[in-house]
Amino acid sequence: MNTSIDCIPCFVRQTLDAARMSSDDPAVHEQIIRDVLRWLSEMDMSLSPPALAQRIHRRLRELTGIKDPYRMQKEQHNQMALQLLPGLRTQVETSNDPLMTAANLAVAGNIIDLGAKSGLNEHEIHDAIRHAAEKPLEGDREAFRAEVKQAKQILYLADNCGEIVFDRLLVEQLGTHRVTVAVRGMPIINDATLEDAVTAGLTDIVRVIGNGSDAPGTLLEDCSDEFKTAFAAADLIISKGQGNFETLSHCGKNIFFLFKAKCPVVAASVNLPVGTHVLWRTR
Amino acid sequence: MNTSIDCIPCFVRQTLDAARMSSDDPAVHEQIIRDVLRWLSEMDMSLSPPALAQRIHRRLRELTGIKDPYRMQKEQHNQMALQLLPGLRTQVETSNDPLMTAANLAVAGNIIDLGAKSGLNEHEIHDAIRHAAEKPLEGDREAFRAEVKQAKQILYLADNCGEIVFDRLLVEQLGTHRVTVAVRGMPIINDATLEDAVTAGLTDIVRVIGNGSDAPGTLLEDCSDEFKTAFAAADLIISKGQGNFETLSHCGKNIFFLFKAKCPVVAASVNLPVGTHVLWRTR
Numbered sequence: 432m433n434t435s436i437d438c439i440p441c442f443v444r445q446t447l448d449a450a451r452m453s454s455d456d457p458a459v460h461e462q463i464i465r466d467v468l469r470w471l472s473e474m475d476m477s478l479s480p481p482a483l484a485q486r487i488h489r490r491l492r493e494l495t496g497i498k499d500p501y502r503m504q505k506e507q508h509n510q511m512a513l514q515l516l517p518g519l520r521t522q523v524e525t526s527n528d529p530l531m532t533a534a535n536l537a538v539a540g541n542i543i544d545l546g547a548k549s550g551l552n553e554h555e556i557h558d559a560i561r562h563a564a565e566k567p568l569e570g571d572r573e574a575f576r577a578e579v580k581q582a583k584q585i586l587y588l589a590d591n592c593g594e595i596v597f598d599r600l601l602v603e604q605l606g607t608h609r610v611t612v613a614v615r616g617m618p619i620i621n622d623a624t625l626e627d628a629v630t631a632g633l634t635d636i637v638r639v640i641g642n643g644s645d646a647p648g649t650l651l652e653d654c655s656d657e658f659k660t661a662f663a664a665a666d667l668i669i670s671k672g673q674g675n676f677e678t679l680s681h682c683g684k685n686i687f688f689l690f691k692a693k694c695p696v697v698a699a700s701v702n703l704p705v706g707t708h709v710l711w712r713t714r
Numbered sequence: 715m716n717t718s719i720d721c722i723p724c725f726v727r728q729t730l731d732a733a734r735m736s737s738d739d740p741a742v743h744e745q746i747i748r749d750v751l752r753w754l755s756e757m758d759m760s761l762s763p764p765a766l767a768q769r770i771h772r773r774l775r776e777l778t779g780i781k782d783p784y785r786m787q788k789e790q791h792n793q794m795a796l797q798l799l800p801g802l803r804t805q806v807e808t809s810n811d812p813l814m815t816a817a818n819l820a821v822a823g824n825i826i827d828l829g830a831k832s833g834l835n836e837h838e839i840h841d842a843i844r845h846a847a848e849k850p851l852e853g854d855r856e857a858f859r860a861e862v863k864q865a866k867q868i869l870y871l872a873d874n875c876g877e878i879v880f881d882r883l884l885v886e887q888l889g890t891h892r893v894t895v896a897v898r899g900m901p902i903i904n905d906a907t908l909e910d911a912v913t914a915g916l917t918d919i920v921r922v923i924g925n926g927s928d929a930p931g932t933l934l935e936d937c938s939d940e941f942k943t944a945f946a947a948a949d950l951i952i953s954k955g956q957g958n959f960e961t962l963s964h965c966g967k968n969i970f971f972l973f974k975a976k977c978p979v980v981a982a983s984v985n986l987p988v989g990t991h992v993l994w995r996t997r
Contacts, residue, residue, distance in 0.1 A: 436740075436747050440726045447719060457719075461759065464719050468755035472748045 432677040434476045434483055435696045441547070442471060442480075442487060445620070448549050449491050452500035463494050480696075481648025481674045484546065488619055489645070499618035501545060501592075508543050508593030508621065509630045511553065515560075516596055522564070523600050530579065531572060533601040535563040538689050538708040540597025541590060541672055545621040546647055547693040556593075559691065562708060568689070569703055570710030575687050578667050579605060586665035587612045588642075588649060588679075590672030590690075595623040596631045598671065603636070605669075611638045611661050616654075617645035622674070648674030651682065673697045680713055687712050715960040717759045717766055718979045724830070725754060725763075725770060728903070731832050732774050735783035746777050763979075764931025764957045767829065771902055772928070782901035784828060784875075791826050791876025791904065792913045794836065798843075799879055805847070806883050813862065814855060816884040818846040821972050821991040823880025824873060824955055828904040829930055830976040839876075842974065845991060851972070852986055853993030858970050861950050862888060869948035870895045871925075871932060871962075873955030873973075878906040879914045881954065888952075890919045894944050899937075900928035905957070931957030934965065956980045963996055970995050 443464070450463040467487055474483055492498060499505075519536055526532035539559035543551055579585075587602060587610055589595050595614070602610050612633050615622045623631075628639040643655025649670070651659065662668070668686040670679055676688045676697065688711040692698040698705045726747070733746040750770055757766055775781060782788075802819050809815035822842035826834055862868075870885060870893055872878050878897070885893050895916050898905045906914075911922040926938025932953070934942065945951070951969040953962055959971045959980065971994040975981035981988045 436730060436743055439747060439751070440723045440730070443723045443726055447723070460719055464722060465755045468722070468751050472751035472755065476744065 432479050432680055432700065434474070434478060434480050436476070437694075437696050438480050438483070439471060441694065442483065443468070444549060445484065445546060446487060446491065448545065449488060449500050449620075450495070452504075453491060453495035453497040459495065463491060466490065466494065479648065479650075479677045481646045481678050482650055484648075484674075485619065485644075485646040485650070485653075488647075501618070501621045504545060505592035505621050505623075505627060506630075508551070508591070509596060509627055511556070512540065512543070512593040512596035513631075515556070516599070519560070519597065519600055523604070530576065530601075530604045531568065532563075533604040534575070534689060534710065535568050535708055536560065537594075537597050537601040537671065538568060538691050538710075539563040540594035541689070541691040542693070543591050543593035543621070544672065544691075544693060545591075547673065562706070566708065568710040569707050570687075571712055572710060574712060575710055578685070578687070582667035583609060584665045584667070585610045586661050586668045587637075588668065588670040588672075588675050589614045589623050589628070590675060592621050592623045592627045594671065595627050595633065599631055599633055599636075601669075602633065607636045611640060611665070613640050613642050613649075613658055613661065615645065615647070616641040616643040616658075619645045619647045622647050646674075646678070648672075648676075648678035650678055676711065680711075715762050715963055715983065717757070717761060717763050719759070720977075720979050721763045721766070722754060724977065725766065726751070727832060728767065728829060729770060729774065731828065732771060732783050732903075733778070735787075736774060736778035736780040742778065746774060749773065749777065762931065762933075762960045764929045764961050765933055767931075767957075768902065768927075768929035768933070768936075771930075784901070784904045787828060788875035788904050788906075788910060789913075791834070791874070792879060792910055794839070795823065795826070795876040795879035796913075798839070799882070802843070802880065802883060806887070813859065813884075813887045814851065815846075816887040817858070817972060817993065818851050818991055819843065820877075820880050820884040820954065821851065821974050821993075822846040823877035824972070824974040825976070826874050826876035826904070827955065827974075827976060828874075830956065845989070849991065851993040852990050853970075854995050855993060857995060858993055861968070861970070865950035866892060867948045867950070868893045869944050869951045870920075871951065871953040871955075871958050872897045872906050872911070873958060875904050875906045875910045877954065878910050878916065882914055882916055882919075884952075885916065885920055894921045894923060894948070896923050896925045896941055896944065898928065898930070899924040899926035899941075902928045902930045905930050929957075929961070931955075931959075931961035933961055959994065963994075 542559040
C-alpha cells in the first residue's frame with residue numbers, strides 16, 4: 432500500500448508523541464519536529480506507511496539516543512491486558528463459537544495502537560471488547576474457519592503490546608502445536624517484541640520468533656532469514672493490525688488480515704467504516 | 715500567543731483541506747503538502763498560529779490561483795445558520811437573561827470553524843446550541859454585564875461564516891447604535907468577510923468594516939487604518955473565536971474573548987477543558 436497524503440498529519444503527530452516520550456526538553460522536541468518535517472517534504476510516497484514510519488523512528492532514535500521510548504506504555508498495556516485475560520478466556524470458553532469469539536477479541540485488542548492515535552484509555556479497550564461481543568467480524572468467516580481447519584503450519588504475525596495478550600486466546604484456539612508467532616525484531620512504536628511475547632505467556636505455549644526488523648509492519652526484504660523461512664513454509668498466515676496489512680496486502684501469500692480499522696485511509700482501502708472489526712482475505 | 719509544536723499536525727491537516735478544496739488533482743495536493751512541510755520545517759514559532767496560517771494560505775493561493783477555496787462551505791454555513799436564526803431568537807427573547815443567552819449562543823456558533831477541524835455536521839452545531847442552553851459561559855459574567863452596560867463604543871470582532879449569523883443576536887442585545895462589527899478584509903479559511911456580514915443581515919443594523927487583513931485572527935500591524943482607528947476608539951472590544959484570542963490576548967486593550975475552546979493548546983492556555991464555552995477577560 433502506498434502512503435497517502437492523509438498519512439502525513441498522523442506521522443507528524445506520531446513524531447510529537449515519540450519526541451515527548453524520548454525527552455523532556457522542548458528544544459529537542461522542536462528540533463525533532465523540524466527535522467522530520469523537512470524529511471517528510473522529500474519522502475518517497477510509493478513506500479508503505481510502515482516503511483516511512485520505520486525511517487522516522489530510526490531518525491528519532493538517532494536524535495535522542497532513546498532506543499525504546501514507548502517501553503513504559505508497552506508494559507502498562509501488557510499488564511492491563513493480563514488483568515482482562517481471565518474474563519476474556521471465560522468469554523471464549525462459554526461461547527458457541529470459540530474460534531470466532533477468540534478471533535474477534537484478538538481484533539478488539541488491536542485498539543491498543545499508539546501508531547494510529549495518541550494515548551489510550553481503558554474505556555476504549557472495553558468499548559472494543561463490547562463491540563466484539565455484539566458484532567461479528569466483517570469478512571469471509573467461513574473461509575477462515577475452513578482454512579484454519581486444514582492448515583498444517585500457521586504463522587501468526589503479532590502487532591502491538593497488550594494486544595499480544597488477547598492474541599493468546601486465538602493462538603490457543605488455533606492449536607499451539609502448529610502455530611508460530613512472529614513479533615517485531617526491535618522496538619518500534621508500541622509494537623510487541625520478544626520480551627512482550629514472554630510477558631504474554633506465549634513463549635510457554637508456542638514457538639515465537641522475532642522478524643528481525645524495526646518496521647511497524649512486515650517489510651519482507653527487511654526481515655531475518657529465520658522469519659522468511661517461516662513465512663515461506665506456512666500454509667496459512669494470520670496477520671494482525673493495520674501495519675502488517677499495509678505491508679503485506681499484495682504479497683500473494685494465503686493471508687487472513689485481522690484488524691480494527693482505525694484510520695480513514697485503511698478503512699477506505701477495505702471499503703468498510705472506521706471502527707469495523709475486519710477479517711480480510713488475500714491470496 | 716506563540717505557536718506550539720502541537721499546532722503543526724493541525725496546520726498540515728488544514729493545508730490538505732484547503733488543497734483539496736482548491737484542486738481535484740492529487741499531484742497538486744502532493745506538491746502543496748511538500749511545499750508547506752518544507753516551509754513549516756523552517757517556520758518562526760514565535761509567531762502566533764494565525765500569523766503562520768496566514769502565510770500557509772497565501773502560499774496555497776499562490777500555488778493554486780484559487781482565491782477563496784472555502785467559498786461554498788462558507789455559503790452553506792451561512793444558510794444553515796440563517797435557518798436556525800428564528801428559533802435561536804425565540805430562545806433569546808424568552809430567556810430570563812437575554813444578554814447572556816445571546817452571548818452563549820454566539821459562542822455556540824463558534825463551533826463552525828474549519829481551521830480547528832476538518833468539516834462540520836449539523837449535529838455538532840445542535841450539540842453546541844444545547845451546550846449553550848445547559849451550561850453558563852465560563853468566565854466573569856458579571857464584569858461582562860457591567861462593561862456592556864457602561865460601554866459607549868463597542869467593537870465586535872467577528873470570526874467565522876455561519877457563526878456571524880449567531881453573532882447578530884448578541885449584537886442586537888448590545889444595542890446596534892453603539893456597535894461596530896469588524897470582519898476579515900480578505901478570504902481566509904472559513905472566516906467571515908463583508909459579503910457574509912451582508913448575508914447575515916448585519917450591514918442592515920450596524921456599521922460593518924473589513925479589517926484589511928487576510929489573517930485568521932487580528933494581527934494589528936497588518937490591519938487597515940480604518941480598523942485601527944475603530945480599535946483604538948472602542949472602550950469595549952468583544953472578540954470572537956480562537957484566532958482573535960491567539961492574536962490579541964496580550965494586546966492590553968479592554969477585551970472580552972468569547973469562544974468555544976476547540977483545541978487542546980488554546981484550552982490549556984485558559985486552563986479550561988476542550989469544549990468549554992469561554993468568556994475570557996483581558997485588559
